[in-house]
Amino acid sequence: MYKAVEFLNSYQREAVINNEKVLLLNSCVGSGKTTVLVHKVLYLYHEKKIPLKDMVVLTFTNKAAQEIKARILESDAVGEIKEEDLLFFGTFHSVARQLLSTCLPVEDLGYTKEFTILDQNDAESLFDRIINKYRLNIKYRKKLEKRMEEYKNGVSLYGVMKYEDEIEKFIECFSEEKKLLNVMDFGDLIKNASILLKNADFKPSWIIIDEFQDTDMDQLEMIDGLMDKNTHVFAVGDPNQVIYTWRGSSQSLFNTFKERYNAKEMTLPINYRSTATILEAARAFINMPHSLEGVRGKGASIIVKRHYNSFNEAMYLVDTIKKLIADGIKYKDIAVFYRMQKQSQVFEDVFKNHGIPYEVSLRKNIKDIPVLNWFIKLLKASVNSRDVDSLYYVLKDEKYGLGLTAKKASALYESIKKEEFNDIPEIVLKIMEFKTWCENNKPETTDLECHLYEYFDIDNYISPTSIYYDEDKILILNFLKELIDVSFHENTTIFERIRKAVDYSSLYGKSIIKESIDKDNDSIKLMTLHASKGLEFKYVFITGANYGIMPLGTRLMDEEEKRLFFVGITRAMDYLEISYHANPEDYRALPIVSPYLKMIPEQLIESQELKGRAHALSGLRKEIKSNMDKNSAEYIKMQKKALHPKYGTGYIISEEGENFVVEFDGYGKKTFSKSFCPLKFLD
DNA sequence: GGTGTCTCCGTTTTT
DNA sequence: CGGAGACACC
Secondary structure: OOHHHHHOOHHHHHHHHOOOOEEEEEEOOOOOHHHHHHHHHHHHHHOOOOOHHHEEEEEOOHHHHHHHHHHHHHHOOOOOOOHHHOOOEEEHHHHHHHHHHHOOOHHHHOOOOOOEEEOHHHHHHHHHHHHHHOOOOOOOHHHHHHHHHHHHOOOOOOOOOOOOOOHHHHHHHHHHHHHHHOEEEHHHHHHHHHHHHOOOOOOOOEEEEOOHHHOEHHHHHHHHHHOOOOOEEEEEEOHHHOOOHHHOEOOHHHHHHHHHHOOEEEEEOEEOOOOHHHHHHHHOOOOOHHHOEEOOOOOOOEEEEEEOOHHHHHHHHHHHHHHHHHOOOOHHHEEEEEOOHHHHHHHHHHHHHOOOOEEEOOOOOHHHOHHHHHHHHHHHHHHOOOOHHHHHHHHHOOOOOOOOOHHHHHHHHHHHHOOOOOOOOHHHHHHHOHHHHHHOOOOOOOOHHHHHHHHOOHHHOOOOOOOOHHHHHHHHHHHHHHHHHHOOOOOOOHHHHHHHHHHHHHHOHHHHOOOOOOOOOOOEEEEEOHHHOOOOEEEEEEOOOEOEEOOEHHHOOOHHHHHHHHHHHOOEEEEEEEEEEOOOOOOOOOOOEOOHHHHOOHHHEEEHHHHHHHOOHHHHHHHHHHHHHHHHHHHHHOOOEEEEOOOEEEEEEEEEOOEEEEEEOOOEEEEEEOOOOOOEEEO
């Protein structure tokens, strides 16, 4: 008998050994769903003798996929399983990409096996080119992506416009152009995979899906395409944590799925994470409160605090955190949540100035590193000969490329098409001959990254005289190494490996440059409520919990905002504090607490606001006012002054990587690059 | 091509 | 409330 099952609780065990054809496992917050998923795989493999290549395990994020794979490897007591055996374990997109470029007939859809992935980055320049090429009249260009989305859903962002534009035609041209370029965007990967899977032989015996509540209709179709009459499906999810409907998921999809496959349902009810107090509060936010059971003691009350504004809140947090640290709590056990990204700024400033280590969960991608951005375009153009846009980018870029004008670049491209090979720049020849070069190299070549670097003669383009030269060179080499390592164990040609690596840069962009939060670093974690999903912390501070922010002013009646708040409070293991502002900055916010706090049973809350009310209102105002003035003065004092020849004196309000942001009286915020800025720093 | 008025939108973010 | 951008008019 597969041993590990004995350590699971009875609900978890039942789910692991259940052999229902389609099973939907409703797993409550903190109930060990990943553990069950991992042991399900191990059980099927060891006990039921299902080959790993007959299992498809689907997640939404790379992080989840990596965690599952790592835990399978470490939980496999026998030690038989190797990472490369987990062939179809990955995100929906990476599995779709894998199938499309190996066993599905993409030719039927007008593609070749050499297709590459069009990320948002690439799409923007493609949009411009399409509008010019077809001379389309398109309004609100900056919101084109959103408008396309809305158009598909049958609504239009700006209502009826006085003079309609050619958005419909644009959408047609866009999908035509993608085929011409032999590129698929993220949506195409899923859609094309599901179309082709319907008639394909690839039918795994088990499909296992993580975070099922996040699936959208297209992904459901992909699952359907993978199934035949012998396929088992094991889907794990929590309908109480549906917080991404704007990305296409919905609670009703749970029902669609249940009805379509006549799925059996089971539950994981036991939460191991939070104190009884926190769980009792959480129950107020879900449909079936009794299905959430706890095992821990009562714990501390939930603290509700009112601050004058976000700055006072941040100053207060500094004090509170310092006390916690003095009591032996680690920074990494503390998290601060908020509704919108921009709310992190005050915390960052104040924490930085008070020496509190923090990490912010921010989306960042390769686009923010110009040299890598250029280099990826070079690889994309080399690997996919139809990708004209990437080629143009390489040629037109002023810093790293040839700095050609749009006209010259397309003239050059035309002459190549006519096979007039005079005056072709070196880099273009390298791109054209890339495949041949790959074929002349052995797959087991070591130091492939250096060979590639030399082949393209990158030194020529990142100009050795530039102050960025060393930095850029290291960036490219490390990046290449990282990408090549990803496909290291695969027994294919170099070309195939590089092609795969290029797609990985789109699919894994964020994790490659390691910009995301590392939960093991000993620092306070700052993040949006959305980003907190799936994590847990001993101490959780939910900030800016005003009416109009939680829920957000435009979504006052929205159930999803409630679920988002639920996700936030259920991250807390031991201690939960919720605060709001008497003088909120955001135009949507009212100076009162979020209505969600009224839903939490009163006896669980220790409210600082009630104590405040006991004072005479005028006295309270005075107190708050003087407190704010004192704090604001301190805030300004701790900022550095700078003098600018034109704008005069200003305060440095933030430092972001290469840039300073300085606020000037009468001129507002200005950004300066650290390397060449005309500022004189004063004390 | 420049300038003034009026309308609409705003958040969350993965691949 | 503030910014972006379309539209109207010169």
